[in-house]
Amino acid sequence: MKHELDALDRVLEHRVRLAVCVLLTRYERLSFSRLKALTDETDGNLGANLRKLEDEGLVAVTKEFVDRKPVSWYAVTPKGRKTLKAHLDGLGRIIAQAGKPGKD
Amino acid sequence: MTDDKQAHDDLSYVRSVLHRAENTAESPASIYFLWAAITFFGFAIIDVAPKQTGFYWMIAAPLGGVLSAVLGHRAGRAKGHSSRREGVVHAMHWAGLMVGIVLMVPLLLTHVIAVDDFPRLILLVIALSYYTAGVHVDRRLIPVSFVLVGCYLLTVFVRDLPQLWTVTGAILAASLAVAGLFAAARVRRDA
Numbered sequence: 001m002k003h004e005l006d007a008l009d010r011v012l013e014h015r016v017r018l019a020v021c022v023l024l025t026r027y028e029r030l031s032f033s034r035l036k037a038l039t040d041e042t043d044g045n046l047g048a049n050l051r052k053l054e055d056e057g058l059v060a061v062t063k064e065f066v067d068r069k070p071v072s073w074y075a076v077t078p079k080g081r082k083t084l085k086a087h088l089d090g091l092g093r094i095i096a097q098a099g100k101p102g103k104d
Numbered sequence: 105m106t107d108d109k110q111a112h113d114d115l116s117y118v119r120s121v122l123h124r125a126e127n128t129a130e131s132p133a134s135i136y137f138l139w140a141a142i143t144f145f146g147f148a149i150i151d152v153a154p155k156q157t158g159f160y161w162m163i164a165a166p167l168g169g170v171l172s173a174v175l176g177h178r179a180g181r182a183k184g185h186s187s188r189r190e191g192v193v194h195a196m197h198w199a200g201l202m203v204g205i206v207l208m209v210p211l212l213l214t215h216v217i218a219v220d221d222f223p224r225l226i227l228l229v230i231a232l233s234y235y236t237a238g239v240h241v242d243r244r245l246i247p248v249s250f251v252l253v254g255c256y257l258l259t260v261f262v263r264d265l266p267q268l269w270t271v272t273g274a275i276l277a278a279s280l281a282v283a284g285l286f287a288a289a290r291v292r293r294d295a
Binding site for chain 2: 013015018019022023026027028029030031032033034035037038039066067071073091094095098
């Protein structure tokens, strides 16, 4: 189990950050308001988690005007994609280990 | 909480978020209304000016496709959702339908299919295409595909109905408009 835990990324251990990375991998570019609606988080909580992902280089933000309103678009970076894959593989192994006979 | 329980809970949360995203990633109402209009005139023209039908669809189908792409892109951006991959999936699906219909024209030209039966065959192909789009792209298209099948059967078994193709076009346009109204209601509810 120790080996599987080592494969997990500390930043993605927070489920909101994990969900954001999965969404951005699936949908390429999502706005802050769309991410907020999908994760059902408050502005402050989502903003803090996105900033953390940005600081770690896992997501990138671009700002544009859509219908004369400022919109922040988020996209996963190549590093983010690679980190997410390793993290999800690690989670999968943990769940697989838990399902094996002999586990409490 | 144990690690495996935590991992399981986190993945359940991610799955629920993805499910929400998939359930709200639908085509905008404007596309349904656009195709309701194109479809109504496209079928009614068979009764009114049958010789112009091919010409009408040669212009209306690709134009409708381009307009749909523009409307879909604009609606996606307004919603905060921009995915080139999804756009490509939509474009490939509907372009495939158009190419399929174009490839059926030789059957008409070589008299394998009677002129009168050609729109019936097209209806069936469109029904199948809407059904697969409903399964893979947007669930709201599934009821429309059932209406298309109903219209196909109507045109096959009630051939003598006056203004058969106008009635067919009106039924299809109504089903697309209803799907569009549901889409608009959903957008209002999510806003």
